[in-house]
Amino acid sequence: MFTWQIDQIQWDKLFDWHLAWESLPFLLGGIPATLSVSFIGMALGLVLGFFLALARGSGRIILRWPARVYISFMRGTPILVFLFILYSGLPVIGIQLSAFLAASLAFGLNSAAYIAEINRSALSSVPGGQWESATALNMGYWQTMWHIILPQAIRIAIPPLTNVYLDLVKATSLAAVITVPELFQKAQIVAGRTYDSMTMYILVALIYWPICMLISYLQDRLEKRYSKFI
Template identity: 45%
Template sequence: MNYIQFVQKFFPFFLQGMAVTVEVTVCGLLLGLVLGVIAALMNISRLPVLSWIGWIYTWVIRGTPLLVQILIIYDGLPQVGIQLSPFVSGILALGINSGAYIAEIVRAGIQSIDPGQMEAAESLGMRYGLAMRRIIFPQAYRRLLPPLVNEFVALLKDSSLVSVMSLTELLRQGQMIASATFKPMQTYITAALFYLFMTSVIVFISRYIERRLEVRS
């Protein structure tokens, strides 16, 4: 069996794995966006308690390996009576991990806006939350797009780590195919090409959006 025949035979299995990878990554990213925005707002909060909690979250998650976090959630939580499926565990682990990095991205984007604009908004009687929504965020989101895309790409590749939970995403499918066919070289090259395809699509879409934003600005 040559490489073309190998790909033709196992393409549906790789495609199934890719679908699971995309699903768990997108869900993890959405969770990470929610957690990241909350943590970023806590980090820049004027309340010391909130700022401290946000800092602890980003410090702990960014300072520990994602694989360890996955194992704590999937293998550790059942010890305290919390049993989660591999899919939910994967989303939770990826979301919590991504949230810490997104928090720093959002924090940096918000703080890159001239502080005088917030002061001007407050002098006009705007509350802090309203000023953030109407003044700060509309200016910051264009600066956030490139680093957020980088985080999405990194998260997509990091999703391969959830294969340790036997979740049949792309890498796990590849591992099963390699075990059944004894062709690890062909298998993992094919898996790498699938990852390359997915990341390239993300980068292409993000560049298109960036160009559209530049035209409108």
């Protein structure tokens, strides 16, 4: 049976401020890799997710069903498994990817499935009359999409897309298992050397927090930017 007493807890070992201050520069050195992997993954996810959304909502079965299968597979596959498939599995068939590239591709391909559903919902929320008005003005499909539909859909999609990016930033900690030198991987290095994992993990959490706060602030700015399309 699990038992403990409050006076047995070693509170002095909860957080070592001296170790945290000494290790902070080393941990901060992992931020570029964290942001790079998340940014590249998000960029890839946005591009692929946009076309997946169009294919998912297409009337052509040859486009719709492959998109549905892809989205279902990616949403039903743990990202950690996919990381190992790209980094450790592909070399078996002769394809060797760097840890950074494997992580970027894994997060991009995985996030595309979630982004596709967000985009499909946002595009569907734009009134159909917008398409009819554009047709009456002799505007083509892509011209209508770019100048009329997307500006309205983006405003709707910004909050959920920001949540996807926030999840990506935090999920990059999983890239530590394939040796990407990101924030959490550097925290593990220090924890392994000093045997003070509690301090390092609390510190890394305190670093992730302001990064995510900044992203949320940018989300608010973007929402105000696109509010004019209401």
